[in-house]
Amino acid sequence: MxxxxxxxxxxxxxxxxxxxxxxxxxxxxxxxxxxxxxxxxxxxxxxxxxxxxxxxxxxxxxxxxxxxxxxxxxxxxxxxxxINSSRPNGLVTEAITDGVIPELAGYATLRREVRYGLASRIDILLTGGDPRPCYVEVKNVHLMRTAGRAEFPDSKTERGAKHLRELSQMVAEGNRAVMMFLVQRGDAESFDIARDIDPAYAEAFAEAHRVGVEMLCYRCRLSPTEIVVDQAVPILGLG
Structure with a gap:
């Protein structure tokens, strides 16, 4: 972008x-x-x-x-x-369209802000080319307290935990569900959940992963002229 x-x-x-x-x-x-x-x-x-x-x-x-x-x-x-938390959805959409995220490639149709779950809207819905629709929730990440390790969330987020539960429900219904953490900084070498900041979110994350929600993290390359999704970052503690 x-x-x-x-x-x-x-x-x-x-x-x-x-x-x-x-x-x-x-x-x-x-x-x-x-x-x-x-x-x-x-x-x-x-x-x-x-x-x-x-x-x-x-x-x-x-x-x-x-x-x-x-x-x-x-x-x-x-x-x-x-720090602009309205950017990630567009950045991930652009990256999917450009083939930068291989885990989300191969779908014929991409739609944004589609109603689903409990009066929610999924950030990105991918359909066609795979028998299972793919529900993609995008979270903006910019917290880094230890050099190289990005973290989420930076404050308590019941809304974020709710999104994880809704993604889990999509998996239970036979769909594919992906939690995408987009790090808007280029110095991230790894990603982790900030369990000390929001233990409830950490529990929801662990349960969502256990039931089959896919966890992805990508970092960006930034300059005063553009921001682009750059490369995948390993998520710590997934086992």
Missing amino acids: QFPTPLVPGKLIQRYKRFLADVMLEGGVTVTASCPNTGSMLGLTGPGSTVWLSENDSPTRKYRHAWELIENDLGAGPHLVG
């Missing part, structure tokens, strides 16, 4: 009210940007951090800028991290 125009760099002043961030652009101008991320963004909100913003001049937008990337350094040098 290419950004329509290159992102604008700046320095983070603060994130507040969850959905807003004040950023000082080059030249000293301070702007308020939307923060398209509902999570805690643990470890990614330090004042003074280098960030990149997208711009949109649409008269219907309240804020011209949106926060997209932050520079994060865990001791091995700075790495770009994507």
